[in-house]
Amino acid sequence: MKRTEITSIQQLRKALSKEAGHAGYSAIVDSINIPVKEIEPYQHWNGSHHTRVSLFDSEPIEAVLTCWEPGQSSAIHNYDFKQGWVLILQGQLYLELYHLKNDRPVEVSEIALRDKGVFYLNDGMGFHRFSNNSPHRSLALFLYASKVKRWTTFNVKTGSFDTVETRYDHRPLF
Ligand SMILES: [Fe+2]
Numbered sequence: 001m002k003r004t005e006i007t008s009i010q011q012l013r014k015a016l017s018k019e020a021g022h023a024g025y026s027a028i029v030d031s032i033n034i035p036v037k038e039i040e041p042y043q044h045w046n047g048s049h050h051t052r053v054s055l056f057d058s059e060p061i062e063a064v065l066t067c068w069e070p071g072q073s074s075a076i077h078n079y080d081f082k083q084g085w086v087l088i089l090q091g092q093l094y095l096e097l098y099h100l101k102n103d104r105p106v107e108v109s110e111i112a113l114r115d116k117g118v119f120y121l122n123d124g125m126g127f128h129r130f131s132n133n134s135p136h137r138s139l140a141l142f143l144y145a146s147k148v149k150r151w152t153t154f155n156v157k158t159g160s161f162d163t164v165e166t167r168y169d170h171r172p173l174f
Contacts, residue, residue, distance in 0.1 A: 003031040008038050009055055013174065016056045016063060016143075022083060025061060025145055029085045029118060032141070036090050039139060043067050044170035050074065050132070051169035055141075062147040064168070066130075068093065068138040073131035076105050077164075079151035084121035084144040086130075088113050091138030095119065098127035098154075105154050113140075127154060 006012050006028065015028050042065055044051045050072040056063035068091070076098060086093075092114045098105035105127040113119050132138045150165050 003027055005033045006031050007033055007035065009034065009042060010174075012063060013056050016058070016061050020060060022145070025083075025085070025143060029087065029143060032087060034089065034141075036139065039065065039089060042170075042172055043139065045069060045137075046169060050130075052167065053170045053172065054168040055172070057171075058147065060146050062142075062144045064142045064144070065089075066140045066142060068130075068132035068140070070132055070135050070137065074129050075153040075164075076127050076129045076156065077151045077153045078127045079148050080123075082123065082145055084142060084148075086113065086119045086121060087141045087143075088115055088117045089139040089141055090115065091132065091136050092134050093138055093140055094131045094133050096129045096131070097125065098129070100127065104159065 006015055012032065012034065019025055019028055042053055042055065044053050045067055047069065050066055050068040053065040053067065055065050092112060095111045095113055096107050097109045099108050148166050150163055153162050153164050155162060
């Protein structure tokens with residue numbers, strides 16, 4: 001039986017609060033069809049870096065809306081999440097994957113994630129970086145199971161690895 005489409009943030013929050021486990025979350029991801037207009041009230045923009053907006057925050061599952069101005073990118077980073085999904089809600093993101101070589105991340109591949117695309121993030125992904133290389137704003141929804149509390153970033157200038165606590169730029173009231 002096909003699950004009813006999820007077309008709003010409220011429906012997404014309700015679904016996430018009821019489901020558990022890979023199959024349940026995966027089914028939710030497959031049924032998400034949220035129009036950009038619905039996401040407008042939750043968008044949060046910053047001219048100097050991409051933003052993370054908390055849409056659902058629990059230990060087993062976390063939903064984060066990310067907002068990317070043209071040219072913005074994340075740090076090269078890694079985390080020991082169990083699994084996750086990224087859905088492109090508007091625009092596109094580039095995902096660069098890195099392998100460690102002599103204690104430095106070396107890019108091994110690059111994937112363009114486009115409008116409405118879904119990408120599954122797994123344990124073996126390792127170091128990676130998301131960038132909005134397009135001339136338009138991009139919006140992407142990340143689901144992490146379980147919640148990501150810290151990650152390791154690679155500082156390109158100093159060559160050092162740093163453990164960074166994750167942060168939200170905005171936490172809407174529900
Ligand atoms: Fe990431």
